[in-house]
Amino acid sequence: MLTTEVENFPGFPEGIMGPDLMQNFRKQAERFGTRIETRDVTKVDLSSHPFRVWVDDQEYETKSVIVATGATAKMLGLPSEQALIGKGVSTCATCDGAFFREQEICLVGGGDSALEEAIFLTRFASKVTLIHRRDELRASKVMQDKAKSNPKIHWQWNSVVDEVLGETVVEGVRVKDVKNGETTNIPCTGLFIAIGHTPNTKMFEGQLELEDNGYLKTYEGSKTSKEGVFACGDVQDFTYRQAITAAGSGCMAALDCERWLEHKGL
Numbered sequence: 001m002l003t004t005e006v007e008n009f010p011g012f013p014e015g016i017m018g019p020d021l022m023q024n025f026r027k028q029a030e031r032f033g034t035r036i037e038t039r040d041v042t043k044v045d046l047s048s049h050p051f052r053v054w055v056d057d058q059e060y061e062t063k064s065v066i067v068a069t070g071a072t073a074k075m076l077g078l079p080s081e082q083a084l085i086g087k088g089v090s091t092c093a094t095c096d097g098a099f100f101r102e103q104e105i106c107l108v109g110g111g112d113s114a115l116e117e118a119i120f121l122t123r124f125a126s127k128v129t130l131i132h133r134r135d136e137l138r139a140s141k142v143m144q145d146k147a148k149s150n151p152k153i154h155w156q157w158n159s160v161v162d163e164v165l166g167e168t169v170v171e172g173v174r175v176k177d178v179k180n181g182e183t184t185n186i187p188c189t190g191l192f193i194a195i196g197h198t199p200n201t202k203m204f205e206g207q208l209e210l211e212d213n214g215y216l217k218t219y220e221g222s223k224t225s226k227e228g229v230f231a232c233g234d235v236q237d238f239t240y241r242q243a244i245t246a247a248g249s250g251c252m253a254a255l256d257c258e259r260w261l262e263h264k265g266l
């Protein structure tokens with residue numbers, strides 16, 4: 001829902017807008033009888049069967065649960081960043097990189113994701129300035145070597161983005177040197193934020209096993225540590241994180257769930 005044009009979902013040779021794709025998903029699911037309630041689940045109790053799910057005070061009993069709560073991209077927390085999301089500020093290079101052909105862009109982060117995205121973005125952009133808050137990268141050595149040998153990648157060390165510049169679209173960023181407090185403006189038409197993701201697992205803490213990095217642990221496809229509870233998409237995938245892989249894993253969870261219900265005679 002947060003992205004603009006989606007160019008990498010099969011079946012749409014001309015691309016499709018993110019919200020339109022979601023609307024299509026919804027219509028297609030409803031055609032097969034799915035009842036969709038657009039409300040926030042506030043609590044779950046998976047300790048006994050049937051499981052219980054709450055939306056505020058309303059309680060649902062259910063034979064099984066598929067968790068597809070996704071992951072939230074971490075943001076810098078600047079009002080100017082919020083205002084320009086989708087207008088040059090992006091958290092997904094794979095989704096939005098192609099819109100910046102022959103343009104100068106900036107990217108924030110120093111981990112494997114940031115470097116992978118910076119390298120990917122050099123396919124389109126004329127220049128990628130990587131802004132990192134330290135003078136040492138967190139990314140693996142192999143990724144660092146690859147990025148450092150790429151002539152299109154420029155480095156802005158010991159710096160944080162202070163402000164995203166531009167009224168209606170991104171026109172640049174103001175960066176602050178964390179050592180001496182000096183600020184510099186870097187002109188750019190795109191700002192990519194690659195400082196990590198937070199899986200939306202808070203509700204399941206203490207009820208389902210989590211990986212060390214906080215993602216839901218899955219076994220044999222989509223099974224979680226709790227029999228009858230399945231998980232799919234970005235809440236359990238920290239490797240691929242694409243719309244199409246999430247959709248595929250959603251299908252896996254649906255099949256696993258259906259087979260489990262049938263096997264249990266539920």
Ligand code: NAP
Binds near residue numbers: 108109194238
């Ligand atoms: P990460 O390793 O946690 O790196 C996050 C980066 O963002 C760090 O460099 C961090 O700086 C910086 N950062 C965090 N908060 C910030 C803020 N508020 N302002 C400015 N900078 C900030 O996250 P990731 O790169 O998404 O990687 C997640 C995991 O997936 C890692 O285990 C990674 O190895 C793996 N991964 C692997 C591959 C691959 O092998 N191909 C590709 C992508 C990801 P500091 O360094 O100063 O903390």
